[in-house]
Amino acid sequence: MRRFAYLTTSVLIAVCASSSLSGSRARAGQAPGENPPQPKFRLPADVVGPTRYRVDLTLVPDQDTFTGAIDIDLKFAKPAAVLWLNAEKLQIKEAALIMDGDKAPVQVITEPHDYVGFAFGHHVGPGEATLHATFQGEISRKDQQGIFQMKDGGQWYVYSQFEEIWARRAYPCFDEPGYKVPWQVTLHIKKDQVGLSNSPIISETDTGDGMKTVKFAETKPLPSYLVAYAVGNMEFVDAGTAGKKNTRVRIVVPHGHTAEAQYAAQTTPTIVNLLESYFGIPYPYDKLDEVAIPLAGYAMEHPGLVTYGSAIIIEKPDQDTPGRQREWVSVASHELAHQWVGDLVTTAWWDDIWLNEGFASWMANKNVNAYHPEWKMNVSELNAYEGAMDNDALVSARQVRQPIESNDDIANAFDGITYNKGSALLNMFESYMGPEKFQQGVHRYLLKYEWKNATSADFLAALAGDDSSLASAFSSFLDQPGVPLVTAQLACHDGAAQVNLAQQRFFPLGSSGAAPQLWKVPVCVRYPAGAGEARECILLEQQSAELRLTKTTGCPGWVEANAGANGYYRVLYQGDLLDDLLKNNAQELSLPEEVALIGDLAALTRNGKMPLGKALALAPAFARSPARQVVTKTMGITAGLQENLVSEDLLTRYRQYLLDLYGGRARDLGWKTKPGESEDARLLRPSIQSLVADGAEDPEAITKAKNLALAWLDDHKALDPDMVGVVLSVAARHGDRDLFDRMRAAAKKETNENFRGNLIFCLGLFQDPEIVNTALPLALSGEFDVRESLGILFAPSERRQTRDLAYDFVKRNWDLMVAKLPTDTGAYAPYVAAGYCDAEHRKDAESFFTGRSTKFTGGPRILAQVLEGIDLCIAYKNAQEASVTEFLKSYTPAAGAGSR
Numbered sequence: 001m002r003r004f005a006y007l008t009t010s011v012l013i014a015v016c017a018s019s020s021l022s023g024s025r026a027r028a029g030q031a032p033g034e035n036p037p038q039p040k041f042r043l044p045a046d047v048v049g050p051t052r053y054r055v056d057l058t059l060v061p062d063q064d065t066f067t068g069a070i071d072i073d074l075k076f077a078k079p080a081a082v083l084w085l086n087a088e089k090l091q092i093k094e095a096a097l098i099m100d101g102d103k104a105p106v107q108v109i110t111e112p113h114d115y116v117g118f119a120f121g122h123h124v125g126p127g128e129a130t131l132h133a134t135f136q137g138e139i140s141r142k143d144q145q146g147i148f149q150m151k152d153g154g155q156w157y158v159y160s161q162f163e164e165i166w167a168r169r170a171y172p173c174f175d176e177p178g179y180k181v182p183w184q185v186t187l188h189i190k191k192d193q194v195g196l197s198n199s200p201i202i203s204e205t206d207t208g209d210g211m212k213t214v215k216f217a218e219t220k221p222l223p224s225y226l227v228a229y230a231v232g233n234m235e236f237v238d239a240g241t242a243g244k245k246n247t248r249v250r251i252v253v254p255h256g257h258t259a260e261a262q263y264a265a266q267t268t269p270t271i272v273n274l275l276e277s278y279f280g281i282p283y284p285y286d287k288l289d290e291v292a293i294p295l296a297g298y299a300m301e302h303p304g305l306v307t308y309g310s311a312i313i314i315e316k317p318d319q320d321t322p323g324r325q326r327e328w329v330s331v332a333s334h335e336l337a338h339q340w341v342g343d344l345v346t347t348a349w350w351d352d353i354w355l356n357e358g359f360a361s362w363m364a365n366k367n368v369n370a371y372h373p374e375w376k377m378n379v380s381e382l383n384a385y386e387g388a389m390d391n392d393a394l395v396s397a398r399q400v401r402q403p404i405e406s407n408d409d410i411a412n413a414f415d416g417i418t419y420n421k422g423s424a425l426l427n428m429f430e431s432y433m434g435p436e437k438f439q440q441g442v443h444r445y446l447l448k449y450e451w452k453n454a455t456s457a458d459f460l461a462a463l464a465g466d467d468s469s470l471a472s473a474f475s476s477f478l479d480q481p482g483v484p485l486v487t488a489q490l491a492c493h494d495g496a497a498q499v500n501l502a503q504q505r506f507f508p509l510g511s512s513g514a515a516p517q518l519w520k521v522p523v524c525v526r527y528p529a530g531a532g533e534a535r536e537c538i539l540l541e542q543q544s545a546e547l548r549l550t551k552t553t554g555c556p557g558w559v560e561a562n563a564g565a566n567g568y569y570r571v572l573y574q575g576d577l578l579d580d581l582l583k584n585n586a587q588e589l590s591l592p593e594e595v596a597l598i599g600d601l602a603a604l605t606r607n608g609k610m611p612l613g614k615a616l617a618l619a620p621a622f623a624r625s626p627a628r629q630v631v632t633k634t635m636g637i638t639a640g641l642q643e644n645l646v647s648e649d650l651l652t653r654y655r656q657y658l659l660d661l662y663g664g665r666a667r668d669l670g671w672k673t674k675p676g677e678s679e680d681a682r683l684l685r686p687s688i689q690s691l692v693a694d695g696a697e698d699p700e701a702i703t704k705a706k707n708l709a710l711a712w713l714d715d716h717k718a719l720d721p722d723m724v725g726v727v728l729s730v731a732a733r734h735g736d737r738d739l740f741d742r743m744r745a746a747a748k749k750e751t752n753e754n755f756r757g758n759l760i761f762c763l764g765l766f767q768d769p770e771i772v773n774t775a776l777p778l779a780l781s782g783e784f785d786v787r788e789s790l791g792i793l794f795a796p797s798e799r800r801q802t803r804d805l806a807y808d809f810v811k812r813n814w815d816l817m818v819a820k821l822p823t824d825t826g827a828y829a830p831y832v833a834a835g836y837c838d839a840e841h842r843k844d845a846e847s848f849f850t851g852r853s854t855k856f857t858g859g860p861r862i863l864a865q866v867l868e869g870i871d872l873c874i875a876y877k878n879a880q881e882a883s884v885t886e887f888l889k890s891y892t893p894a895a896g897a898g899s900r
């Protein structure tokens, strides 16, 4: 699965489930006699498991409920009086147990929440039996979990999303990933509609009542979370065939969108072919449908029926952009990689979900690099790794392998640590082992566990073979939180050189963490040797170690202590090493190394090892780089300081500094695509114009954006599609009531999902308090589908001028939020306080949200991370404000600056 945020522009927000919003539950009576032991969290694995499911569902769009029947073939390992299954928001109509040809009714136990018990009245088993149950469930118009519906072009469509624990909203089942068995699905749908599931259709029968019965082939073994359905008036785009088995590929879109699926259709077969060739195993399933779901903010890897939010998979050709296309190839590579890692081999339990998600993220990066090396995905992925490192610096950070003891833990498991730290670790150990050896290990792992479940230990055993030190090094990163800070110092004596290395956990200023930790860190260094250069690696297992530079006779002129930027660690250079690297504009460094170095400099301001003023002084040299990735990386040091670190009297100087760094480049790039320009220029333009207009407050840029926004509202051809977001944002931040009304009216009429998302989000960016107070209620009022209007709540919290309004709104309307918010996003409500940087608001947020954050599954850890973030911000401000002030006071624009 891949989740996408549209809650805020700066924080990637995942989604999670709610246990508090359950609907009505059947109360068909208690079992006779004494109460049987209820499951506490997991189903009792040693008693009974499924061997096969047969599911029969009637799904009609624009209805609020569905009906269904399920037959579960069971194998009792020991006698049991009650069969416990997962179920939520279901009314069980009738249930029976079939054993040895006899069918006997069973009693239904509806407590505790999340479970249903089927009581037989006597002990059953060991042996085989079949449970039969009929039920009614909910087709949600608010959530995008369980069975839900979305509207497009005036028509409703029904879809499903069962990861993590929402198959239990569709039918009673063993809703844990370890129960992996075949499913035979039958759908009853309207005669003129399309019904899809994971496997090919084997028959369609008209039932004469305006309905038809669609029967699907039995699936390969699947856990409950990978089964999927789609029903409605959908259309197909043929994408040819893919893979060694010539599997048929189709893009499935809501009615009227076939012309928008061309890029997805063109690219999917290549993506599948590249994955097949890396994994060395043919695409495992009998068909591949890729389905566009209107408004959905995620993509999901169901075997044979991969689903994507429409904004990810389809776009009108004349409104398409390089950014959207790159994102598509990356997301599709992730979901299709899951067909092997996740689907063919499935994590045994949620504590190893990194084996699905970290693996698919890592494989997607590799796949995009193979497909389009000129996109330099290996550089882009560093930003995702660094996002994980920032999260990993928190005391409240999860481990990659975090014990899972509650539904909260399951929800929290789908975070940046699982996806991006997991991916970064695979990248680090691949580089350390060598790509070929690593690939052989991956192949061994997939072959050994195909159609089954696996654990981290299984993966590491397949990867490392007899090399126990490798497995234990990998585990040292999986089983403890945190990112190592590696210090590097060069020592030269008598013609011999060595790098003295030491490790400690990276803790930012203000962190309460202090406990010593040790990892087994693969550290690789690069340095000049003779006419060329050399690379040497060491497994840094103790607190410190010496790495002899054996390929040089003298003292090397520079040392890069994270060769290729493949290590999941921060580097603190000591002595002259940093100056040596920076001496020639860092030209000794590769592009990934340069980007990682800038990231490390930004991180070192946060742990106090580098004054922010010094980093601001170093930034201009990088900002002049011809490489887009380097320029945008400097913004992590330079941008956003006006919120908390620059005093009122120095704002003009700070803005001048930004203009000096980026203004010239912004003017050169302009606001429109130029004939023959590179994609890099196109990709840099929005971020640099945004910083110049919104950070440097350049009046010329603001006026330009406002004029362009008005022109675009009249005619979409007035603007390149990739500039729409930035232009509308700048115009909104500086806009009046008239513009707000126009954007609101335009959002209601807009049919392009990306543009509509831009417009709705921008409603929250106006600064006039009266407008903000008009905008905030729109997030919950139903004027827009709540699944796409939430950004309005979070947009004002990004700026200090409007932050209080959003925060107060959430506090005043909490009960309404609990009732209206989709179950996947409510847990992120505390993010409305994340921009604060003072003790008073921190205390207020803690007292308000503690107790309330539990209303949404996963909420408590998210609140803890928001509060820790405020603590760190306070400490950072206290430590670095003087340094910024000193830098800005002595700052004088360089001659000719700003017009490079």
Ligand SMILES: [Zn+2]
Binding pocket: 001, 002, 301, 334, 335, 338, 356, 357, 360
């Ligand atoms: Zn995924």
